[in-house]
Amino acid sequence: MAIGTTRSKRRLGKYIAPILKRSGFSPDDVAREVRCSKQSVYRLMSGDSLPRLHLLLAILSAIDVTEDERARALKLWDIADADKTVVQFxxxxxxxxxxxxxxxxxxxxxxxxxxxxxxxxxxxxxxxxxxxxxxxxxxxxxxxxxxxxxxxxxxxxxxxxxxxxxxxxxxxxxxxxxxxxxxxxxxxxxxxxxxxxxxxxxxxxxxxxxxxxxxxxxxxxxxxxxxxxxxxxxxxxxxxxxxxxxxxxxxxxxxxxxxxxxxxxxxxxxxxxxxxxxxxxxxxxxx
The missing domain is CATH 3.30.870 (Endonuclease; Chain A)
Known part of the structure; x- marks a missing residue:
């Protein structure tokens, strides 16, 4: 799991943020529910890192997303995962x-x-x-x-x-x-x-x-x-x-x-x- 913010990662976190708020869960609650570290959830929300797909799917299930929301989140994950922008030095x-x-x-x-x-x-x-x-x-x-x-x-x-x-x-x-x-x-x-x-x-x-x-x-x-x-x-x-x-x-x-x-x-x-x-x-x- 590479750590380092990119715009595509931040877009995913920004998309999930209001869904998480609607669910009534806090990031700490989600971490306990899916049995991952709190840092993993916070980094997802801030766009500092991209979780592995299985962890994202677990988080989406925990916060009870709709099918349309799941599809949109997975599309944003795919975009972030495929981001191979190279910057010299x-x-x-x-x-x-x-x-x-x-x-x-x-x-x-x-x-x-x-x-x-x-x-x-x-x-x-x-x-x-x-x-x-x-x-x-x-x-x-x-x-x-x-x-x-x-x-x-x-x-x-x-x-x-x-x-x-x-x-x-x-x-x-x-x-x-x-x-x-x-x-x-x-x-x-x-x-x-x-x-x-x-x-x-x-x-x-x-x-x-x-x-x-x-x-x-x-x-x-x-x-x-x-x-x-x-x-x-x-x-x-x-x-x-x-x-x-x-x-x-x-x-x-x-x-x-x-x-x-x-x-x-x-x-x-x-x-x-x-x-x-x-x-x-x-x-x-x-x-």
Missing amino acids: ADELPDRYMRFRLDEADAVRERSLDRIIVPGLLQTIEYAAELNRSTRQLLRRDGWEERAVSERRDRQEMVLRKEDPLHIHALIDETALRRIIGSRGVMIDQLDHLIEMTRKPNVTIQVLPLDLCAPGPYSGTMILLSYPESDEPDSVYVESMAGGETIGDDAVVATLSKVWDDIAAAAPTPQKSTKIIKAVRGEHAEQ
């Missing part, structure tokens, strides 16, 4: 970031807000390398500086793949375009890359100009992920110097989604944003 990634990477791999749309740097999915190799060199004191272990660039490229494949690429809509503060990461040459190449990426049908970029007083966080990164299932709510990942965290609270996610929408509505259009990128690129070239 998974053993070296912080747990919270690893959870985000697995969620991102399931997503069909990603909306982001970056005030400080160019978002990871749109970074060039040189920009990412310089960024990692400048933050080496935060790296987890020796040698990760070099592997971090490969991890970033692995992540970017979701946007570049030909079949069902991830759709991204990035809001980038103009200060991120002006901030020198590495050298002006690195920045010129990075801005050229952004201009090239705007030509892709699955990529939308809006720049938040310096004179735009928009709501939302003024540090770190905020990423909203949307999933293919119509009944699956969005999730939000926020990142700061202290690390990242996935927010699953529906009310908080709705609020942050509204904030993102308001900023996007106030920002220049993608076409005007491309002109801003070209103008900043020209200023870098003139220096």
